Amino acid sequence: MPRLWTETIEEHRRAVHDATLDAFAAQLAEHGLASVTMSQLAAAAGIGRATLYKYFPDVESVLVAWHERQITRHLHLLEQARDAADGPGARLEAVLSAFAQIQHAHQGSDLPVAMLHRGRHVTEARQQLHVLVSDLITACAASGDIRPGVPAGELASYCLHALSAAGGIPSRAAVRRLVAVTLAGLRPETPR
Amino acid sequence: MPRLWTETIEEHRRAVHDATLDAFAAQLAEHGLASVTMSQLAAAAGIGRATLYKYFPDVESVLVAWHERQITRHLHLLEQARDAADGPGARLEAVLSAFAQIQHAHQGSDLPVAMLHRGRHVTEARQQLHVLVSDLITACAASGDIRPGVPAGELASYCLHALSAAGGIPSRAAVRRLVAVTLAGLRPETPR
Numbered sequence: 001m002p003r004l005w006t007e008t009i010e011e012h013r014r015a016v017h018d019a020t021l022d023a024f025a026a027q028l029a030e031h032g033l034a035s036v037t038m039s040q041l042a043a044a045a046g047i048g049r050a051t052l053y054k055y056f057p058d059v060e061s062v063l064v065a066w067h068e069r070q071i072t073r074h075l076h077l078l079e080q081a082r083d084a085a086d087g088p089g090a091r092l093e094a095v096l097s098a099f100a101q102i103q104h105a106h107q108g109s110d111l112p113v114a115m116l117h118r119g120r121h122v123t124e125a126r127q128q129l130h131v132l133v134s135d136l137i138t139a140c141a142a143s144g145d146i147r148p149g150v151p152a153g154e155l156a157s158y159c160l161h162a163l164s165a166a167g168g169i170p171s172r173a174a175v176r177r178l179v180a181v182t183l184a185g186l187r188p189e190t191p192r
Numbered sequence: 193m194p195r196l197w198t199e200t201i202e203e204h205r206r207a208v209h210d211a212t213l214d215a216f217a218a219q220l221a222e223h224g225l226a227s228v229t230m231s232q233l234a235a236a237a238g239i240g241r242a243t244l245y246k247y248f249p250d251v252e253s254v255l256v257a258w259h260e261r262q263i264t265r266h267l268h269l270l271e272q273a274r275d276a277a278d279g280p281g282a283r284l285e286a287v288l289s290a291f292a293q294i295q296h297a298h299q300g301s302d303l304p305v306a307m308l309h310r311g312r313h314v315t316e317a318r319q320q321l322h323v324l325v326s327d328l329i330t331a332c333a334a335s336g337d338i339r340p341g342v343p344a345g346e347l348a349s350y351c352l353h354a355l356s357a358a359g360g361i362p363s364r365a366a367v368r369r370l371v372a373v374t375l376a377g378l379r380p381e382t383p384r
Contacts, residue, residue, distance in 0.1 A: 162353050
């Protein structure tokens, strides 16, 4: 890591913060949470231990900050997926696919998921995600592509729960099938 | 509770066990987990505290035993729902409806869900449930009522995850809509 020669306290704080979370992410991916220590984090981030302790009292506080950054990044990814697609149907499919892929990519870690998911930022992110998907479903419904009689909010909950199955799925092909099945549930009933 | 005049030690053990779990269920429903004490449990079960402590060292061990009994009962409910319905399609719908209703009925408690769900009996029950639903989907597929190209096990995971949305749903009507949407995802694609 380059020397921190940023000029203001806020920039310095942010640089230490980012370097610490990057170092944490690398250690987590390579060795798992159980083996992360504050000393290793400081060394990997290229900062002194005293500086690290100034911003984070312990590994758990780094974990929480890193998780908050992950959640924010994932929401941005979903917004980018939405904005890169053309038309309501393609947007909905792009967002649901991206969500399923994120679930799929983050399975099998040793993170204390229950503890992390009690956090306020997770509740807020869930609400934002729910609104994002609800709005896309409402836009699709305007062109008759969504089954009538079910509120968009209920359909959004259905989608997000169904796609959380991607967290226990072995292959990307299976994730694509899951997205197709989930989308099929949204469509209007056709006479058989 | 009637006096325990059962004749064998095993019967006595089972009677104390059942009475304790019934008393626990009543206290849980009325006051929440935080207020359950061993003294109250013994009094409500009509047994001495010494007898209670002979079988359960603390409230947490009662909670785990009660949860294990709940899981077993829920699986039996689903098997009964299956066996009461006629034909593969009706059986699948009956089981998925019953599962969604169970999810819906058990929301909003103060139970330590993450701790309970780490238990071995939960893992086993999940596997049994997954097999039960997979088998029903396979039976439906034989008559062409299930989309081709997706393994039954993947479709079962999709169903069970989608229906877990019933845990956050306010009304029984919304639960019925969720079941209909989830079932629609299973059907073969029809030309639009």
